Amino acid sequence: MSTLKEAKCGETVRVKKVDGEGAVRRRIMDMGITRGCEIYVRKVAPLGDPVEVTVRGYELSLRKADAEMIILQ
Template sequence: MKTLRDVPVGAKALVKRIHGEGPLRRRIMDMGITKGTEVYVRKVAPLGDPVELTVRGYELSIRKNEAEAVEVEP
């Protein structure tokens, strides 16, 4: 299983599934990261937290644990 955390900087991926329960899953979906959405990884901080993404035409920063809950396919 490849997660959003594993996608290298400058690459795109397609969201396949969102893992987790309750507030974490809902928070990710509220940010626009849903099944079938294309995500572009812009930057990753030196220690890996946060991850900067482009989703649906806007910029988004998410935490490492949120990125690990999003399963993707390249």
């Protein structure tokens, strides 16, 4: 299984599930990243942190640690 951290710039991916526990998982889901939604990877910083994505029509920046918790189909 691949994660959002491994996605390349310019890719559109679909979320299979959000891993993690408690408040961290809830925060990711509150940002609109839920099972089945599409994410477009806009930019990846040179060292991989942060990852800039478009989710449900808005732009969002995620840390590498958060991007690792998003499992893709």
